[in-house]
Amino acid sequence: MKNSLRTALVATAASLCCLAAQADTGKLLLTGGVSTVDGAAGGGLTPWAVIGSNATEGEIGATAHVSRAKTQDYSLTAFGAAVGYKDRLEISLARQDFDASPAIALNGIAPFGVSPGQHIKMDVLGLKLKVAGDAILDSDTWMPQIAVGLEYKSTDPGSLQSVLNFLGTKTTGTDFYVSATKLFLAQSVLVNGTLRYTNANQNGLLGFGAGATGRDKPSLVPEVSVAYLLSKHVAIGAEYRAKPNNLEDVGRGAGLGDALAEDAWKDLFIAWAPNKNASVTLAYVDLGRIVPGITGGRTQTGYYLSAQLAF
Amino acid sequence: MTKTTLTSTVLAIAMATSTWMALPAQAQTNPMASAAASAPLYQALGEKAGLTALMDDFMARLLADPRTAPFFKPANQQHIKEMLVVQFCMVSGGPCTYKGVDMKTAHASMDITKGDFNALVEVLQQSMDATGIPFTAQNALLAKLAPMHRDVITVK
Numbered sequence: 523m524k525n526s527l528r529t530a531l532v533a534t535a536a537s538l539c540c541l542a543a544q545a546d547t548g549k550l551l552l553t554g555g556v557s558t559v560d561g562a563a564g565g566g567l568t569p570w571a572v573i574g575s576n577a578t579e580g581e582i583g584a585t586a587h588v589s590r591a592k593t594q595d596y597s598l599t600a601f602g603a604a605v606g607y608k609d610r611l612e613i614s615l616a617r618q619d620f621d622a623s624p625a626i627a628l629n630g631i632a633p634f635g636v637s638p639g640q641h642i643k644m645d646v647l648g649l650k651l652k653v654a655g656d657a658i659l660d661s662d663t664w665m666p667q668i669a670v671g672l673e674y675k676s677t678d679p680g681s682l683q684s685v686l687n688f689l690g691t692k693t694t695g696t697d698f699y700v701s702a703t704k705l706f707l708a709q710s711v712l713v714n715g716t717l718r719y720t721n722a723n724q725n726g727l728l729g730f731g732a733g734a735t736g737r738d739k740p741s742l743v744p745e746v747s748v749a750y751l752l753s754k755h756v757a758i759g760a761e762y763r764a765k766p767n768n769l770e771d772v773g774r775g776a777g778l779g780d781a782l783a784e785d786a787w788k789d790l791f792i793a794w795a796p797n798k799n800a801s802v803t804l805a806y807v808d809l810g811r812i813v814p815g816i817t818g819g820r821t822q823t824g825y826y827l828s829a830q831l832a833f
Numbered sequence: 834m835t836k837t838t839l840t841s842t843v844l845a846i847a848m849a850t851s852t853w854m855a856l857p858a859q860a861q862t863n864p865m866a867s868a869a870a871s872a873p874l875y876q877a878l879g880e881k882a883g884l885t886a887l888m889d890d891f892m893a894r895l896l897a898d899p900r901t902a903p904f905f906k907p908a909n910q911q912h913i914k915e916m917l918v919v920q921f922c923m924v925s926g927g928p929c930t931y932k933g934v935d936m937k938t939a940h941a942s943m944d945i946t947k948g949d950f951n952a953l954v955e956v957l958q959q960s961m962d963a964t965g966i967p968f969t970a971q972n973a974l975l976a977k978l979a980p981m982h983r984d985v986i987t988v989k
Contacts (some may be wrong), residue, residue, distance in 0.1 A: 581948060609947070661979040708976035710969060753968050754958065 552757055552795045553658055553705065554606070556803045557587035557830050560673050560725070561602040561616030562648045564701070565747040566805050566826055567761045567787050570714045571669035571703035573652055574614070575606035575832050582607050587830040593809055593822035597621045604648070612671075614648035620727050627816040628685055631778075637681040642727050647674045657703045657712075666704035673697040675726040689772055689782070690733015695722050710752075712759075716745040723769050724784055724812055735775035737768040749793075756794050763787040765810075778815055785810020789826060803828040872926025874977075877970035884921050888914040891960040900952040904943065924977040936984035946988045954978075 555563040555570045563574030563585070575583025588601040602616030620642040628634050650671035657667035677693045679686050686693065697720040705712045721731045721740040731738035743766055749759030764786045773782030791805035805826040812822050878884055892910050895901045905913070922929035933939075954975065961971045 656982075659979045659982045661976040707979060708973045710972045751968075751972070754962070 552751070552755075552793065552801065554585075554832065556793055556801055556828060557585060557589070557602065557604065557614075557616075559589060559591070559598070559600050559616070559618065560646045560648060560675075561587075561600075561604055561614035562650055562671060562673065563604060563606070563612060563614075564714065564716075565749070565759065565761045565789075566791055566803055566828060567763045567789055567807075568714065568716050568745040568747050569648075569650065569671060569673075569699060569701055570657075570716075570747065571652065571655075571667040571701040572657055573606045573609050573612045573650065573669070574604045575612075581609075583833050585830055585832045587828055589826065589828035591807055591809075591824065591826040593807070593812075593824035594820055595624045595817045596809075596812060596822060602646075610652050612648070612650040614646070614650075616646045616648070618644045618646070618727070620644070622682065622727075624813070624816045625682055625685070632688070634684045634688070635681055636685065640680050640682055642680065642682060643678040644726050645676045646726075648672070655704075658705045658707060661705075661707045664704075666702040668700065668702050670698075670700050672699070675722065675730070677726055677729060679729070686729045689723075689729065689769060690736065690738070691723060691729025691731055691769075693729055695720070695726060695730030697722060697726075710750060712747075712749040712751070712757075714745075714747040716747075718743050718745060720766060721768060722766070724765070725787075728769065728784075728813070732768040732772050734772050736770075736772035737766065741766045755796060756792065758792045759790075761787075761789050761791070773815065780811075780819075781813065781815025783811050783814055785821070791826070799832055801830045801832070803830075874925040874970060874973050875922065875927035878921065878925055878966060878974065879964070880927065881918070881922065883964065883966075884918045885914075887921075887960055887964050887966070888917050890963050891917070891957060894956045894960055895953070898952065898956050900949065901956055904945075904949070921974065921978075925974060936981050940985045940987060944988050945986050947982070947986050950982050950986050 553572065554574050555572045556566065557574065558564045558566060558569050560569070562569035563572055564570035574585050583606045584603060586603045589599070591598045598618060598620045600616055600618045602614060604612055604614035606612050622642050623639050625636050625640055626638050628636050648671060650669050652667060652669045655665045655667040674696045675694065679693065697718055699716050699718040701714060701716040703712065703714040719740050719742055721738065723729055723732070743764040745761070745763040747759060747761045749757045751757050765784045767784045769782035769784060770780060773780065787807070787809050789805040789807045791803055793801055793803040795801040807824055807826045809822040811819065814820065879886065892905070892914050895905045896910070916933045919929045919933070920931045923931045958971060
């Protein structure tokens with residue numbers, strides 16, 4: 523199943539290359555952002571108000587990406603594609619594959635039946651609509667580009683389902699967000715602020731909401747990206763993504779202290795775009811604690827590497 | 834008549850009309866060098882000589898790029914270059930006064946999409962790279978020019 527989805531995505535990306543001749547005009551380099559792990563256009567972690575791909579009004583464009591992140595105890599592979607329509611609407615689809623091998627330690631707490639080397643898979647369907655402003659061309663005002671979006675997420679936890687049942691989390695959820703993005707062109711600085719309404723745990727990898735003493739309802743969490751354009755082809759930046767931390771109290775209620783605590787995600791990144799059709803992003807990520815109860819309370823830090831093709 | 838031919842014809846008429854009707858641009862050269870010294874962007878662009886070199890390169894590229902050539906081939910290229918030098922001089926803080934046609938009038942009769950506008954900006958970036966204008970100065974200039982998109986883009 524996984525291989526045929528990947529094949530389908532590659533085939534789709536290849537067939538979309540024919541649109542390149544029509545859609546190769548339009549955007550300035552790197553101004554469409556790169557692809558987030560969830561598939562929407564933005565920084566690596568946070569969706570921006572820009573519409574992905576090179577297409578401007580009257581045009582349709584597409585992007586495809588593959589990403590890998592690795593920290594001390596976990597790793598994540600993600601891939602996906604997005605279509606931008608008339609620089610107004612963006613539709614994205616992404617698949618995340620999270621190596622949750624440390625979770626086998628949970629069998630020591632209760633007979634959860636977690637399999638060795640268990641992966642959690644999550645699919646994200648994203649929709650984003652630009653509602654106002656132009657991130658680049660409105661350089662004489664403070665007005666940002668504003669977009670609203672949603673990410674419908676569906677998680678397949680495999681043998682970890684018993685754990686999610688214990689935690690009282692659901693396996694599907696929808697995040698809603700509003701993003702405001704502005705490129706301060708005279709200063710070569712891009713700033714993005716996103717407000718997300720979500721009840722996802724670890725972005726959805728640990729399900730949505732929480733039972734018992736946890737927080738089940740969505741909360742508003744802020745996300746910020748700042749990027750500096752070093753040159754036409756290179757941008758550096760930082761991102762910060764707050765998290766709702768719904769599960770910590772479930773852990774406390776079960777006498778496990780902060781075993782289920784969740785922290786903000788942060789990164790420092792550098793993005794390189796040799797031309798309008800390709801970009802590579804490398805980041806140092808700090809994903810905070812991810813189920814610290816089974817990872818010795820460690821903060822998960824490591825690298826994130828992503829490649830994107832755009833048409 | 835194809836759309837391109839019609840557009841070129843209308844463009845040619847519009848440019849001819851605006852050339853005939855517009856007051857000749859008076860580049861008011863100020864003998865005081867300090868006027869230029871207080872405009873760092875104008876200096877970074879190479880002042881008058883730099884802008885002239887930039888426009889020569891710019892027009893050549895506009896004519897060579899298939900996305901922009903249809904708009905500029907039928908136009909009075911020398912006149913446009915002279916207008917652009919004065920306009921860029923002015924927006925970058927230099928001692929010039931632009932007395933040509935306003936952007937809205939100059940472009941009103943053309944079909945210019947956001948894609949066309951962005952193509953021109955891209956060509957301008959290429960010219961600025963070729964004439965050695967530093968990246969930060971490029972962005973500072975683009976920041977001054979970008980709001981003109983409201984008058985230049987005619988096809989929403």
